Amino acid sequence: MRSGASLSHVSQYNENAVIHALRALGPTSQTDIAAHTGLSVPAVSSIVRNLRQEGYLTELRTESVGRGRPRVIVDIVASANYAIGLHIDPAIMSAALLDLRGQVVAANTSVSIDPNDPSGSLDEAATLIEGLVAGSGIDRERLLGACAAVPGPLDDATGSLIDTVWLPSWTGVNIGGALTHRLGTPVPVIKDTHAAVTGEVWVRGGDALDSTMVFVYLGIGTGIGLAMRGEAIRGAWGNAGEIGRMLVALGDDDKHGMDNDPFHLVQEAHERGILPATAPSRWELHQQEAQLRELCRIATDGDAGAAAILRAAGERLAEMVVMVVEVFDADTVVYGGPNWEHLQPFYEAPAVAALARPSARGPHPVQVLPTVMGTAVGAIGAACFVLDERFAPRLGRR
Known part of the structure; x- marks a missing residue:
């Protein structure tokens, strides 16, 4: 449903459009902001004045431009607001406190997550968040809120798995x-x-704010995040990006369709005699992660069998990524997640090669990039969701 917008919503939209312009352009003048937003220079001047009074913007310097009045360069005040993100992963919980720019002010993790005790685990999550805020020393009045990220599928209406x-x-x-x-x-x-x-999108800023992006998430499972023109797609029920059936279809058979998950990669390495000792069960998540890292190390050191397993997984994933890129006419692919730093040598080149093939999209190139968020993409992204909900220029929110 498309909603109308009151005058107060329009005012908020225009303020957010100015902040959005500064996130895209970096420190700049009111003239450049006006050109970027389509607002008049007097309108931008009024908005900038209000945002400065509210503590969101600051004047950095003036720049002479000949005979005319010097241009005042303004920028976002990073400490104007903060947000908390929590990522509940089956093996670990992580929390991050971000400023308005999306930079991490403080972060922490806890392995005290019990797959069989959600209540106790959520007590630990609340303690983790409270400790993070208390230890950071920030002004709590500037804290916008918190958001939790979880592995899907999700009941969007109730916030449950x-x-x-x-x-x-x-x-x-x-x-x-x-x-x-x-x-x-x-x-x-x-x-x-x-x-x-x-x-x-939030942390990268710049051109990412207008990109159509496919984010390839590599953790305990494999998933896809989607953004159109810089706006993340949540889907009708909050589950956009489920790709399990695609990976099954791209596998050799029903058994090996999901080889891109650490459990199956490690299992195959054990079946081929590449990894010693005992293969972990599906629920021994920490052992899976450790043995995946060991598999990557062995492959990097020159083991042909280990490298073949990982390259095959990278090629299969690349084919899936090409399909998603074609469907959404995406211009940017970003790989990230807790396991990306280990898998990058085996996954990045197949993606670049697959996306370079002739395509119905014609000559338009697709960037393949590593994430700018490091390994804590879930927690950082959850905090950015809070910032995005408040500051992205959108009308007609319900």
Whole structure:
């Protein structure tokens, strides 16, 4: 449903459009902001004055431009607002406190997550967040709120997981309500892939604010985050980017369709005698992560069998990425997630090669980039969701 906008919403939209312009352009003048937003220079001048009074913008310097009045260069005040992001991963919980620019002010993790005890784990999550805020020394009045990112699939209406393979005992648990009760502030819940692409656009800024982006998330599972013209796509029920069936279809058979998950990569390495000792079970997540890193190390050191497993997974994933790029006519592909730094040598080149092939999109190139968020893409992205909801220029929010 398309909603109308009151005058107050229009005013908020224009203020956000100015902030959005500064995120795209960097420190700049009111004249450049006017050209970027389509607003008049007097309108921008009034908005900038209001935003300075509210503490969101600051004057950096003046620049002489000949005989005319010197241009005043303005920029965003990073400390004007903060946001908290929480990522509930089956193996670890991470939290990040971000400033308005999307830069990490403080971060922490906890391995005290119990797949069979959601209540106790959510107590630990609330403690993790409270400790992060208290230790940072920020002004709590400047804290906009918090958001939690979780592995899908997600019931968007209740903020609970739906029959997830990774946290089966959490199915139906109202994560958002539980954290809201514990923290005393509303905590929306989104998919970790949605968080990742939201964070990538916010932190990267610049041209990313207008890009159509595919974010390839590599963690315990493999997922996709999507953004059109810089706006993350959540989907009708909050589950955009589910690609499990695509990976099955691209596999050799039903058994090996999901070889891109660490569990299956490690299992195959054990079947081929590449990894020693005992293969971890599906629920031994920390062992899976450790053995995936060992597999990558062995492959990097020259083991042909290990490299073949990882290259095959990278090529299969690249074919899936090409399909998504074609469907959305994307111009940017970003790889990231907790396992990206280990898998990059084997996944990046196949993606670049696959996207360079002749395509229905014609001569338009597609960038393949590593994330700018490091490994904590879920927590950083969740915090960026809070910032995006408040500061992205959109009308007609319900």
